[in-house]
Amino acid sequence: MTAVEKTTGTRTAADAVEAASEHLLLLQSPEGWWKGELQTNVTMDAEDLLLREFLGIRDDGDTREAARWIRSQQAADGTWANFHDGPPELSTTVEAYVALRLAGDLPGADHMARAAAYIRGQGGIPATRVFTRFWLAMFGRWPWDELPVVPPELMFLPRWFPLNVYDFACWARQTIVPLTVVAAVRPVRPLPFTLDELYPDYDVPRQAKRRTGWDAAFQALDKALHLYERRPAKAVRRAALRRAADWIIARQERDGSWGGIQPPWVYSLLALHLLGYGLDHPVIQRGLDGLERFTIRDDKGRRLEACQSPVWDTVLAMNALADAGLPTGHHALERAAEWVVREEVRGPGDWSVRRPELPPGGWAFEFDNDCYPDVDDTAEVVIALNRVQHPPAEPAIERGVRWMAGMVSRDGGFGAFDADNTRTLCRRLPFCDFGEVIDPPSADVTAHVVEAMAHRGMADSLLVKRAVVWLLKAQEPDGSWFGRWGANHVYGTGSVVPALIAAGVRPEKPVIRDAVGWLERHQRDDGGWGEDLRSYRDRSWVGHGASTASQTAWALLALLAAGERGESVERGVRWLVERQRPDGTWDEDHFTGTGFPGDFYINYHLYRLVFPLSALGRYLKGS
8 A cells, every 4th residue: 555545544546546537538528629728917808908999899898807807816915916926017017907997997996006006116117018018109108219119121131131030939920020010000099098197206217228249239220220210211111011911911820810829919910900901801800709719708707818728738638548547549539639630730831931841740739820830739749649549640640750850950959839949139139028039949848859759669769869968968957957838947857857768768867866856855845846937037946836736746757757656756646636626636826837938927727637647647557
């Protein structure tokens, strides 16, 4: 009998696996997919109201329900954070405040006064990020001349030239291109109220920051572009705007979105509207209608998902159920496999700019995102389909493996959406303060590729060996790995260790022992693992934070892969078993997913179920 069985009475790890499996199976759609809510912060809802105000389509009922949700997320000090239990965030608080003003909340109301006091204390509107001030400029509450210039002539830069649009990550380029249109048109549609209360009671001194190197060069470039904006070459500007519009329209997805994510979706609608596309134009209408699919309405109010993750959620669920012992021919897995195969991306996309000879394949994150399949999803799809008895999937798997292999970067690692998207100069541009703008190789994505290739019997290939070397070099001095798409070193380490073991690295090797030691040192007193998202900016948080179900599972997956069966594993399993809800899932308010490290975070509502199920299932198989 294990320690878990001894300490939890009649509740065992097997009981927890059975309950979690039943709950997960009940969540499967009739079409075969799974999708949990993808929760972010209230800027999604605030910007949706601002978009509708700008277009003249804001509905009183939707405004009232969105405002109810935004208020529910406000902290006691009047602020809004970017993740659960996180610190106040100035720009998020400003956008939420403006949205509530649109909803009719008056500055004198207690919750509004507390928010305004915080905003003023942090330097007010002048201290917000560039994107927040772009929104305010569109409503006449910030001068366009005091924003960085983003000229649409950027579209004419050839693909070999530094800072062309393909030097930016897919999510950034999809946002920047429509933003160039908005910045060129410089619209002003005044709000029905001022925002004077969001400025400090004193003049904020503007200290000239001495810049050197590239920062000085970009500051000089921005000044020159401001001069150009006063009298742009009319013919060139018209041609640039046309090219931008064509580029935007060509990338609208079947569901009306752009990239299946909120920021480029919103800015693309704004850009096309400003270029004369009416609200009844099919492109605009499809874009607005598509937002409804991303809208959640319940007793908490109205809120928008920044993105949806059905492919990712589905293959994680398939892997979890396989780990739990569901037969490979089970109808739920068969149905899921059929749906996943239909979601394969068979056409070219922006990735082919850097890999023009590579045949298409792979999978995207969302229901509709054919321009941007990604390596991470493709790797997890390959693993999931490889574990199911579904012969029709084999050609799709082969295409996915070929495409994934072709997306390797020069250094042997893998980014998410593009190969060799590593020009760090992009981060220096004055308007790039909204999060990561490039897509370099990361430990978690590279690890998933290694694991997928190992599942296909390719562990001895040169591709995998180079990726393993990349991972070995990426290990932190403390034994962990940085987590690009999940929080943070617990996720990175939980991804890499199983991949290295699958690739043939022996458990007794120093790289594995160092990782195991790091995990054991960071196990919390309650037996779980947690890492706060502040670890992306403050290293004192690395490996530290409230225990969560998903992060505890990631740590266990690494330890189990490394052959550990001692006290740390037993305590971690006990934490999961004891905290399982009666319905078979787990509570998890904390965000453990990452959009942009340090700036944008995600609470994947299915993570709290699929990863614990995988960990407990693998624990039982090894008992």
